[in-house]
Amino acid sequence: MGKSNFYARRKGSLRRTVLLCGALSFLLTACTGRNPSQEEPLVLPDSLKLTAELPGEYPDQAKTYTVDWLEVEEETAVQALFKGETREWTQWAVGRQLLSEDEEVCESLLIYDGVVEGGLSYSYDTKDFSLGGVASYYPGYPDTMEQLNGYYGYHDMQDYATEGDLSFKGQSEASEEIEELLYACGFPQLQLQQAYLLDAKTMNEHLALYNEYRTQIQESREEYEFTQEDECYLFHHRQVLDGIPFANLIWTKGTRDMSTETVMYSLYGKNGILQIEARQFYEIQEPLSADAVISPEEAVAAYVEEYTKALQFEETEIFAVELNYIVMYDEGAMYAKPAWILSSKRKTQYEEATVDEYGVTAVSAVTGILIQNGTDLR
Incomplete structure (x- = not known):
């Protein structure tokens, strides 16, 4: 299956300036104390479109926490969810399962505590x-x-x-x-x-x-x-x-x-x-730090900087930008850290059809660095 090529033109002819509207500027100033006019204008290549409505309200600071997997008590979950009379548990690689089945209904409760952790799975299947x-x-x-x-x-x-x-x-x-x-x-x-x-x-x-x-x-x-x-x-x-x-x-x-x-x-x-x-899901433990949050414009600018390093540009659209917590891990410890999540898509031609290929990028809301994986603690 072959993709069609999108050839890069000279960077000077590719760039265009995206000016944020006055209403968004007002919201950013009023709600966060930031003045977008003091930031560098956001410059995009012609092949990159920003259709996302950038958040106008977001916290000045966000904390980094140590976290651990949520532990669900079996009996508590049974009392809250399970209707059947069966009380015999079966151990699987992903966790422990309680099953009740008759001719009409199959009811299952699985507590994740194995290769999958931090929650449960419940179903009441009428077949x-x-x-x-x-x-x-x-x-x-x-x-x-x-x-x-x-x-x-x-x-x-x-x-x-x-x-x-x-x-x-x-x-x-x-x-x-x-x-x-x-x-x-x-x-x-x-x-x-x-x-x-x-x-x-x-x-x-x-x-x-x-x-x-x-x-x-x-x-x-x-x-x-x-x-x-x-x-x-x-x-x-x-x-x-x-x-x-x-x-x-x-x-x-x-x-x-x-x-x-x-x-x-x-x-x-x-x-x-x-x-x-x-x-x-996670149990929240100790806060480690509280750090200033970069603007969504700065997060998009970090994405653009990485995008323009490519030898050839593919027509790409950033259609969603949201502040999230992402979980990182290192030497047995896990950390919830704030990051801007950018969702993008591009049209790609295959032999069978043209499809939208989606991408999700995490940009540290503290350092502005594009995060590659769960151990990338920059």
Whole structure:
């Protein structure tokens, strides 16, 4: 599969100046005490677009903390979540599982304390068609292979509404119920990032796309029709500390020996919780320092500086910039450090199709250095 080439022109002819609007300048000055007019103008190559709305409000300082994996007490989680009568645990590589199953329902509670840590997985499965065929549970962006293989269509979450309520319960009430149950299990402060309303009409449309894909790969079709009884919410929550959410996107470059981004999604239907996946959450320990936070403009400038070192430029768009905590590790210790997370995408031509390739970059909110991996403590 060959990518099309984007050839670089001379840097002098590539650059253009992006002037921040007066309203944003006012917000930055009023809310943070910073005056953007005193900073260098943000200069971008012609092949790099900045469509993200840069945050106007962010803290002057952010702390660095030592952290450790969240430990969930088994009995506490059972009392909060589990409905079945079974009380026999099975040990797996990822943790300990409690399972209760009959002809209609399979209920599972898994406490992560093995090769995966910091949370739990709960499901109440009525053994109907899996929603994984009509929705993408995880936060983040579609990967290249999803798009090239032709099955992203039935995972396209943009088809689902994000505002409003389903008939059986309000969105806020359902989200808060999940949060309260996890707080009862000892989870730290949570923040709702995104909600999707999985309605019957859209699920059936996605199911048709799913069956079309299964036909292409010579697999049997899933004969199922969603009704209002099957409708549910899909929630994405994040751990939050000092008003700053923990990153839930993979921001590291290259191979890695440990995953540190928090992962959480949940499904809530007419009869209550259908599924919770919440792992790689943290217990917050001692604050180590409080440091000044660089502006999002400075973070973008650091990205631009690295981008312009390339021998050839690819048309790239920075579409999101957000202040997060990322977790680093060194010699058995873990640290939560503030970083600006930049999300970008570029069009890439393959033999099969042109797709969006997504990238996530972490820029230290203290030093302005692009962070490469979990052990890059600069």
